[in-house]
Amino acid sequence: MPKIFIVGGAGKVGRRLAQQLSERGHEPLSLYRKAEQRDELTALGATPIEGDLISLSVEDLADLMRGCDTAVFSAGAGGAGMEVTNAIDGAGLEKAVEAAKVAGIQRFLLVSVFPDALRDQERKDDFENYIKVKKLADAYLVASGLDYVIVRPGTLTEETGRGRVRADLAIPYGEVPRDDVAAVLAELVDRRPDVTRTIIELTEGEMPVSDAIARLA
Ligand SMILES: NC(=O)c1ccc[n+]([C@@H]2O[C@H](COP(=O)([O-])OP(=O)(O)OC[C@H]3O[C@@H](n4cnc5c(N)ncnc54)[C@H](OP(=O)(O)O)[C@@H]3O)[C@@H](O)[C@H]2O)c1
Numbered sequence: 001m002p003k004i005f006i007v008g009g010a011g012k013v014g015r016r017l018a019q020q021l022s023e024r025g026h027e028p029l030s031l032y033r034k035a036e037q038r039d040e041l042t043a044l045g046a047t048p049i050e051g052d053l054i055s056l057s058v059e060d061l062a063d064l065m066r067g068c069d070t071a072v073f074s075a076g077a078g079g080a081g082m083e084v085t086n087a088i089d090g091a092g093l094e095k096a097v098e099a100a101k102v103a104g105i106q107r108f109l110l111v112s113v114f115p116d117a118l119r120d121q122e123r124k125d126d127f128e129n130y131i132k133v134k135k136l137a138d139a140y141l142v143a144s145g146l147d148y149v150i151v152r153p154g155t156l157t158e159e160t161g162r163g164r165v166r167a168d169l170a171i172p173y174g175e176v177p178r179d180d181v182a183a184v185l186a187e188l189v190d191r192r193p194d195v196t197r198t199i200i201e202l203t204e205g206e207m208p209v210s211d212a213i214a215r216l217a
Contacts, residue, residue: 001025001026001027002026002027002069002070002189003026003027003028003029003067003068003069004021004026004027004028004029004068004069004070004071004072004189005029005031005049005064005065005068005070005071005072005105006018006028006029006030006031006046006071006072006074007031007053007071007072007073007074007075007092007096008031008073008074008075008076008111009028009029009030009031009032009041009046009048009049009074010030010031010032010033010034010037010040010041011074011075011076011078012156012158012178013074013111013156013178013181013182013185014030014072014074014075015030015040015041015044016178016179016181016182017072017074017182017185017186018030018041018044018045018046019044019045019046019182020182020183020186021045021186021189022044022045022046023045024186024189024190026189027047028044028045028046028047029046029047029049029064029065029068030044030046030047030048030049031049031050031051031053031064031075032048032049032050032051033050033051033052033053038050049064051064053075053087053088053092053095053096054087054088054092056095058095058098058099058102059099059102061095061096061099062098062099062100062102062103063103064099065099065100065103065105066103066104067103068103068105069105069107070105070107070108070109070189070192071096071099071100071105071107071108071109072108072109072110072111072185072189073092073093073096073108073109073110073111074111074185075088075089075092075093075096076088076089076111077089077130079126081126082125082126082129085126085129085130085133086129086133089130089133089134089137090133090136090137093110093137093140093141094137094140096108097140097141097144097146100146101144101145101146105146106146106147107146107147107148107189107192107196108141108144108146108147108148108149109148109149109150109151109185109188109189110137110138110141110148110149110150110151111151111153111181111185112134112137112138112150112151112152112199113130113131113134113152113153114152114153114154114155114173114201114202114203115131115135115152116172116173117131117154117155117173118155119173138150138199142197147192147193147196147197148196148197149188149195149196149197149198149199149200150198150199150200151181151184151185151188151200151202152199152200152201152202153176153181153202153203154173154174154175154176154201154202154203154204155174155175155176156175156176156177156178156181157175157176157177157178158177158178159175159177159179160177160179161177161178161179161180161182161183162177162180162204163180163183163208163209164180164204164205164206164207164208164209165180165183165184165202165203165204165205165207165209165212166202166203166204166205166206166207166212167184167200167201167202167205167207167209167212167213167215167216168200168201168215168216169198169199169200169201170201171201171202171203172203173203174203174204175203175204176202176203176204177204180202180204180209181202183209184200184202184209184212184213187209187210187213188213191213191214191217194217195213195216195217198216200213200216
């Protein structure tokens with residue numbers, strides 16, 4: 001059973017991904033940091049792995065990841081300010097990439113952000129920093145030599161997913177349900193090695209997820 005390590009496993013995308021991977025016959029290992037998240041992750045079919053991205057060393061994280069086939073990074077500061085954004089979305093991603101290398105994991109999927117998100121609104125320093133940190137994180141992963149795919153979703157919603165998306169190298173900005181982001185990530189887990197070393201912009205759309213991702217092979 002393929003093992004998939006999810007950094008940000010207790011997050012809103014991470015939980016959906018764990019459930020979908022489990023339904024597909026994978027074994028998700030979900031990194032979490034709050035005791036009350038443990039039982040829910042187990043109920044979703046995940047193996048809960050306790051750890052905090054800030055205090056774990058690269059070697060500690062590699063030990064937790066060892067034996068997995070793919071790593072997915074969907075952690076984020078969630079609007080907690082620049083310092084936390086820099087520590088999680090920035091330094092945290094770099095730590096996870098290095099840990100994957102130490103653990104011998106080649107496949108690495110990153111939930112990034114849509115570069116045109118909210119560009120027509122008043123610019124706030126925190127948001128500009130968030131976009132900058134995400135872009136630098138993308139560049140770090142691209143330079144890592146890993147078998148990467150970067151997914152840049154538009155604004156995430158809690159709508160029930162329709163399993164239909166628009167996914168391509170460059171598309172107009174829009175929204176996308178978290179359910180469908182998770183479906184795309186699960187598809188990419190299974191699409192190794194034919195969808196690799198690419199960046200995918202993602203919004204809601206009309207194409208079934210499997211077809212939308214197959215087009216990018
Ligand atoms: N919101 C949007 O519209 C939008 C758009 C495009 C992309 N994104 C990106 O999509 C990703 C996932 O979104 P989401 O809705 O799933 O976010 P979320 O629910 O906030 O999930 C992020 C997860 O990261 C975890 N995390 C934060 N600090 C951590 C630490 N020190 N150690 C371990 N885990 C830590 C959080 O843990 P806790 O549960 O313990 O807090 C949380 O579970 C984020 O990276 C975000 O930047 C968001």
